[in-house]
Amino acid sequence: MAVRFDQDRLGRLRDTVAVVGVGETDYGADYRGAGGKAMGKGEARVDHYTLASRALKRALDDAGLTKDDIDGLCTGPTLSSERACELWGMNPGWSGSGDAAQCIIEATMAINAGLCTTVALVYGNAQRSMNTAYGGARVTGGGITSYFYYAPWGLTSQGALYALFFQRHKLLYGTTEEQLGAIAVAFRKHACMNPNAVMQKPLTIEDYMNAPYVAEPLRLFDYCLINDGGVAIIVRRADMAKDLKHKPVMVSAIGWSEENVDATQLRPRLKDFYHTAHHGVAAQVYPMAGLTPKDVDVFATYDSFSVHLLASLEGFGFCKEGEGGPFVQDGRIEIGGELPCNTSGGMLSESYMQSWNHQPELVRQLRGGLGQRQVKGAEVAQYVHDVAGKCKSIIYTRQ
Amino acid sequence: MATARPIRSMDPYAEQFWTYTLKKELRLQKCSDCGKFRWPPGPTCDKCLSEEAEWAPVSGRGKVLSWTTFRRKYFDEYPAPHTTIVLELDEGPLFVSYPVDVAVEDLRESMVLSLRWTDGQDKFGEYNLPVFGPPSA
Numbered sequence A: 001m002a003v004r005f006d007q008d009r010l011g012r013l014r015d016t017v018a019v020v021g022v023g024e025t026d027y028g029a030d031y032r033g034a035g036g037k038a039m040g041k042g043e044a045r046v047d048h049y050t051l052a053s054r055a056l057k058r059a060l061d062d063a064g065l066t067k068d069d070i071d072g073l074c075t076g077p078t079l080s081s082e083r084a085c086e087l088w089g090m091n092p093g094w095s096g097s098g099d100a101a102q103c104i105i106e107a108t109m110a111i112n113a114g115l116c117t118t119v120a121l122v123y124g125n126a127q128r129s130m131n132t133a134y135g136g137a138r139v140t141g142g143g144i145t146s147y148f149y150y151a152p153w154g155l156t157s158q159g160a161l162y163a164l165f166f167q168r169h170k171l172l173y174g175t176t177e178e179q180l181g182a183i184a185v186a187f188r189k190h191a192c193m194n195p196n197a198v199m200q201k202p203l204t205i206e207d208y209m210n211a212p213y214v215a216e217p218l219r220l221f222d223y224c225l226i227n228d229g230g231v232a233i234i235v236r237r238a239d240m241a242k243d244l245k246h247k248p249v250m251v252s253a254i255g256w257s258e259e260n261v262d263a264t265q266l267r268p269r270l271k272d273f274y275h276t277a278h279h280g281v282a283a284q285v286y287p288m289a290g291l292t293p294k295d296v297d298v299f300a301t302y303d304s305f306s307v308h309l310l311a312s313l314e315g316f317g318f319c320k321e322g323e324g325g326p327f328v329q330d331g332r333i334e335i336g337g338e339l340p341c342n343t344s345g346g347m348l349s350e351s352y353m354q355s356w357n358h359q360p361e362l363v364r365q366l367r368g369g370l371g372q373r374q375v376k377g378a379e380v381a382q383y384v385h386d387v388a389g390k391c392k393s394i395i396y397t398r399q
Numbered sequence B: 001m002a003t004a005r006p007i008r009s010m011d012p013y014a015e016q017f018w019t020y021t022l023k024k025e026l027r028l029q030k031c032s033d034c035g036k037f038r039w040p041p042g043p044t045c046d047k048c049l050s051e052e053a054e055w056a057p058v059s060g061r062g063k064v065l066s067w068t069t070f071r072r073k074y075f076d077e078y079p080a081p082h083t084t085i086v087l088e089l090d091e092g093p094l095f096v097s098y099p100v101d102v103a104v105e106d107l108r109e110s111m112v113l114s115l116r117w118t119d120g121q122d123k124f125g126e127y128n129l130p131v132f133g134p135p136s137a
């Protein structure tokens, strides 16, 4: 298919928006709040808005701004922006909603269109307290979605979709379960360097291999957590981002490409590993930022399942297609390695915040000063999102 | 009594699909204008946007693309372990099902399997469930 995006227009948005504040809740405490146990529906101790509010307050403090400086709002999918605005006493000039990468992209567009100058991106999810299910008969929604439609045959759950994905990768490329395990082990190692991560107990490859399968060939540690928490990010027009509490971190590239045809049949997952969408986004973000994958110092990918990392590393050209397995071994994706990935512990070990948690981590890596978790000399950080065939990426830089 | 199974996603298109299964016919929608088969059923052809379609029988042969074994129970009706497969039908669509008369250890990439039927019922009524096993000799 012909290239549809316009690199000239896209390129004009480079470094026009900066991240000026980040904040999140105390994930570990949120998790332990109910003795680590999920509660029944209607018994929640906290709700999505409580968690989102806490994170927003911290992000504003981190930026050195107040809520009156905010003239745009982007909320995660659990929040209604009307209710959020009412709770926070805000009347933004523009509002949007979506996943973290989508919100950053949309806020960048809204700021550049002149609709607003300073946008709060806010997420809160009391999914553990509310006993949210991501598989089986309790999955909400129904209708034609790729995992609910196949219930009569006994297939639902996001995990099963990624198990099918990894099984296919094994069949085509000989990728091993030990190689996949290296991802969970690396992310846990990072979580152990992050005091705010839920999981603090080291994980060895033996622990990984001894863990039970959930949907074979995926094991327990290939699955993300289900925990409560909130995240907020403040982005601002770059010329207004100076002289705040922290040196601004620039949004240097945004990219978006989708792969939806025959999605319910799982074709983009199983026949393509989402690589067509990855390639589309790679062709946007690297030229826009004037960088190549070799320039990326810190990488993070949406990791509801460990498998995502294999797919995104291959699709964005960090290794050849099919070579993700060997690539993630030997410490290459660990802090101190060639391409540190998901340095906060990710959603497998830090917090399942549907990728919102990755953004503060990348921003902090570029600000510097993270102690043992700091990637030395980090100047370029990339986030990749490839959920359900909607691929997006953000490149952040330190300037 | 047919075997109880997790509830189907139902709409008029799905209902037509399941009605054919009562006669043990695996039929998918085929675009009357461009001939593309589609699955799951729905109102339009994703290739040419035509609303005209017929329910055409398929060969019932497909090649195995992938599989997963549930080791944790998600449905009471499917105690673990329970295996599901994805096949690429000769007509093009990928089809999720479960394997019969073949051990998981014996599944292979691109292995040809063919249509079998088993029974099923849910709140919408009885139907037959298309499943796949080794082609009969």
Ligand SMILES: [Zn+2]
Binding pocket: B031, B032, B033, B034, B035, B036, B045, B046, B047, B048, B049, B050
């Ligand atoms: Zn057609």
